[in-house]
Amino acid sequence: MTQNLRIILIEDEAATARNLEFILKEINPGIEVIVTLQSITESVDWLTDNDRDYDLIFSDIRLSDGLSFEIFKQIEIGKPIIFVTAYNDYAIEAFRNNGIDYVLKPFDSEEIHRTLLKYNTLIATGIKMQQTKTEALLQQLESVTKRYKKSFLIHYCGRLIPVEAAKISWFYTANEVVYAHATTGQKYTVEFTLEQLERDLDPELFFRANRQFIINRNAIDTVEYFFNGRLLIKIYPLSQEQIIVSKAKAMVFRKWLDQ
Missing domain, CATH: 2.40.50.1020 (LytTr DNA-binding domain)
Structure with missing residues (x-):
C-alpha cells in the first residue's frame, strides 16, 4: 500500500474524525493526516492556500454550514475524493464505478481498507480525476442526498x-x-x-x-x-x-x- 500518503479530512464531528484517523494509521502507519477541516468556509480557505499539498481527501457530505459539494464547486480539486456519508443510495454506486469512492457511516477498518486499496489501484493504473467528471458526479450525488427540512x-x-x-x-x-x-x-x-x-x-x-x-x-x-x-x-x-x-x-x- 502507498507509503507517505498525505490525507485531508473534511469532517465536523470530532469523534468521527479521530476514529477515521486512527483507522487510517492503523492500516498504514505511513499515512499522515495533515489537516482536519470542519466547515465549508474553512475548507475553501485552506484548499485555496494549499492547492496540491496532499494526495487524497476524505470528505463528509453534511457539514455544520451546509453540504460539502459547495467546497468543490468553489475551487478546483485535482485529487481523488472519498465521500463519507450516511446515505445508502443506489446512485452512490455510480461513484464507485467512476473512480470516486464512498464510505458509509458507521464505517469500520475493513471498509476503510477497501477504499484505500481502490485508491492505490487508481494511482497504479494512472487514472486521474478530471474536474469536469468530478463536477458531473457531484451533481448526481447532490441530487440524491439533498434533504430539505420537512x-x-x-x-x-x-x-x-x-x-x-x-x-x-x-x-x-x-x-x-x-x-x-x-x-x-x-x-x-x-x-x-x-x-x-x-x-x-x-x-x-x-x-x-x-x-x-x-x-x-x-x-x-x-x-x-x-x-x-x-x-x-x-x-x-x-x-x-x-x-x-x-x-x-x-x-x-x-x-x-x-x-
Missing part, C-alpha cells in the same frame, strides 16, 4: 410541538429573533437564522423575499406593483409588516411564482 420541533409553552414546514406561511426576523407564522395564525420562535432556513427549506416551496422574510408560495394571496419596480406581497395570515420584494429580485420572484 418539520420543526418547536418549544412552545413548556412543550415540544412538531410543526410541518409546509404549514408555515412565512418566517420573519426581528431583533435577532426568528419567528415562524403557521397557517393557523399561531406564531412560534425558531432556533434558526434566515440564512440557515434559506439553505434547509425546499426552494420550490419557500422564497427569500428580503432580509426579513422567507415566504411560502401557498400562503401568497396577491402580488401588487409597488414603487420603483418593487413588488408588494399580500400573504395569509396577514403580516403586520409589509413584505416587499426589491426591483432587483422582482423578476426572479415572478419566475419562481410562475413555475
Whole structure:
C-alpha cells in the first residue's frame, strides 16, 4: 500500500474524525493526516492556500454550514475524493464505478481498507480525476442526498410541538429573533437564522423575499406593483409588516411564482 500518503479530512464531528484517523494509521502507519477541516468556509480557505499539498481527501457530505459539494464547486480539486456519508443510495454506486469512492457511516477498518486499496489501484493504473467528471458526479450525488427540512420541533409553552414546514406561511426576523407564522395564525420562535432556513427549506416551496422574510408560495394571496419596480406581497395570515420584494429580485420572484 502507498507509503507517505498525505490525507485531508473534511469532517465536523470530532469523534468521527479521530476514529477515521486512527483507522487510517492503523492500516498504514505511513499515512499522515495533515489537516482536519470542519466547515465549508474553512475548507475553501485552506484548499485555496494549499492547492496540491496532499494526495487524497476524505470528505463528509453534511457539514455544520451546509453540504460539502459547495467546497468543490468553489475551487478546483485535482485529487481523488472519498465521500463519507450516511446515505445508502443506489446512485452512490455510480461513484464507485467512476473512480470516486464512498464510505458509509458507521464505517469500520475493513471498509476503510477497501477504499484505500481502490485508491492505490487508481494511482497504479494512472487514472486521474478530471474536474469536469468530478463536477458531473457531484451533481448526481447532490441530487440524491439533498434533504430539505420537512418539520420543526418547536418549544412552545413548556412543550415540544412538531410543526410541518409546509404549514408555515412565512418566517420573519426581528431583533435577532426568528419567528415562524403557521397557517393557523399561531406564531412560534425558531432556533434558526434566515440564512440557515434559506439553505434547509425546499426552494420550490419557500422564497427569500428580503432580509426579513422567507415566504411560502401557498400562503401568497396577491402580488401588487409597488414603487420603483418593487413588488408588494399580500400573504395569509396577514403580516403586520409589509413584505416587499426589491426591483432587483422582482423578476426572479415572478419566475419562481410562475413555475
